[in-house]
Amino acid sequence: MWAPAIEDAKRNAELNGISNTLFEAGPAEQVIPRWYKEGKRADVLVVDPPRKGCDEQLLHTILKQRPERVVYVSCNPATLARDLRILEDGGYRTQEVQPVDMFPQSTHCEAVAWLQLGAKE
Incomplete structure (x- = not known):
C-alpha cells in the first residue's frame, strides 16, 4: 500500500x-x-496519523528521541491540538500551522504543523 510513496520519496531524495x-x-x-x-x-x-491522532507510545518516543523538528500532518483539528499540547509540554514549540483545504465544499480540512525543539515563540 505504501510502497509507491516510499519509492517516490527515495527518487526525489536522489534527484x-x-x-x-x-x-x-x-x-x-x-x-x-x-x-x-x-x-x-x-x-x-x-508524522501523518489517522483521525484518532498519534498513538501515546509514539508521542513518548518522539519526546525521548528529541528530533530538532517535527512536521505533523493532521486531518483532525481536535487530535492535532491534543497532540501538540503533549509535544509542547515535552519541550517543543509550535512555529506554524498551515491549513490545507484538500476537499473543497466539505467540512474536512487538513493542517500541517511545524514544531521546533526548544524554540522561543
Missing part, C-alpha cells in the same frame, strides 16, 4: 542530492519506537 534520509512505511507507533531502540535518530520527523 535532489539528499543522501542522509531514511524512508520506511508502516504504522508510526511501531516504526519510530523500533528505530529508537535500534539507535536510529532523526533530525526531522514527519
